[in-house]
Amino acid sequence: MRWTLLIVFAIVALLASVVMGPAAVPLNELLHSDIVWNLRVPRALLALLVGGSLGVAGAGLQALVRNPLADPFLLGLSGGAGLGAVLAIALHVSGPWALPIAAFVGALAALGLVYRLGLIGGAALDPRILLLGGVAIGAFAAAVTTAIVSLADAAELRNAFLWLWGGLSGASWDTVLIIAVYAPIPLVVLFAASRPLDLLALGEESAGYLGADVERVKRRVYLAASLLTAAAVAVSGVIGFVGLVVPHIARLTWGHRHRVLLPAAFLGGGALLAFSDTLARTVVAPRELPVGVVTALIGVPVFAMLLRRWTIP
């Protein structure tokens, strides 16, 4: 029943994002329309992949840092990606892939720094330091980004600002293909860590005594979730709340076993992002809202309701 509802929601969200759009395409011409094949279909698929990746990355990171408020972007990646992208804009680096590559490199740099900080106490990766270090690196990158944006001229500033809020308007079959080849690797790593993640919820000591190789699991989960997030931010900017809210909705509906939770978070995240993107394209057509605005507008009220349920068990 729960799965049926989720699958129906995902299919409806995907269909809606193919059928609806600023350009009116009659239903009987859907299959022959360039707009549909070259714009809407890849965009819907990219939304599914990016939203799903963010959902899974969020669920994994929440269990890793033992903090239900963890969001994939909280660990400094959004700051790093934003800085990379804004630097590329400010330095007038051009080419169709300049922005995604710059953002990806920025996110990887932040990932490396935060990971190094997490190992500061020795060989063991400390999730608390990952969280604190991530916030700190993110804040630092955001400060540098703001400094650059404030020195840039107005047109560039608008570009950078919109990019930071996230959007899927850059979707093409190429981006879909890249993500479809890239994302399954970290996704499989995270799915394979499902049971050790269940154990990690008991604390590292207990998890180790129950047979989990705690250090290896922590490293794999952090790196896999971060690599997913870095790719997501490179192709679609910072799309907030998918990685925070979707895992929680999945937890409340399916429980805390990651073997079930992670697939549900993938499908739920993908469906939510496809749905939000459709709204972002159509509500103020022909203009477009950044999809991060829509996910936040939907996500924050849902999250507030969840928090209420969380505190009254």
Added chain:
Amino acid sequence: MTAPLLRLHGVRYRYPGATQDAVQDVSLSVAPRQFHAVLGPNGSGKTTLVRIALGALTPLVGRADVIGVPASQWARQELARTVGVVPQREDNLFPQRVRETVLLGRYPHLTLWGAERTQDQEAVDRALRACDAAHLSDRWLWTLSGGEYQRVRIARALAQEPQLLVLDEPAMSLDLKHQMELFELVRGLVDRQGLGVLMITHDLNLAARFADSLLLLAEGRPIAAGAPAHVLTQETVQTVFAWPVAMQTVDGRPQMIPLRKREESRA
């Protein structure tokens, strides 16, 4: 003779940066059907000893072997099939039901992608029954009393189907009835299922009543080891715990009664 389940021989350990050893020259061994208790005041190195025994810490000097193989060389998953541990503390990040948490004890027996099999569910059933917790199966963990919660955690360790059970202060903060029930449960597991047990405890009297052998630690050093009557003498207990006591014998086991300071002269 087969190797004991657990054997520590002359282990010494000092935490990085510490100025004195956490444990020094400690030896003990636990065989099947043996209930071994480690006693000592706060900070005497009991928990460090458990970490060494489980390979979480490697002794600087001496050996810590599980079935003849150094504890730190065991693969974690394989060790978890041999040794079940009930740590002193743990906090569940997410709410969980009793059966779910006991099923986590099957982790060392599961393959990477495989689902839980009938035999895993049966092992969980057996573990719950052995701990008199079958009726709690569907309860949320946070609704359990302290005694029920500890029984469930022991059930999770039993679901690992270990040969050795290690318990760190399992009876702490339990009332009289639940303390006794817990010790009876552990003793029953030793006698009926042939498990070896290593238990860390503060409770001298219960340890003396239920355990086969004791090790008394003070400031990381072994003070006395062996049968309860040999370890818990008035002189030793008074010295180690720095408090006057009187000793009695119940069921052939020494029992300690702490004295008020003013009774000291009369004792």
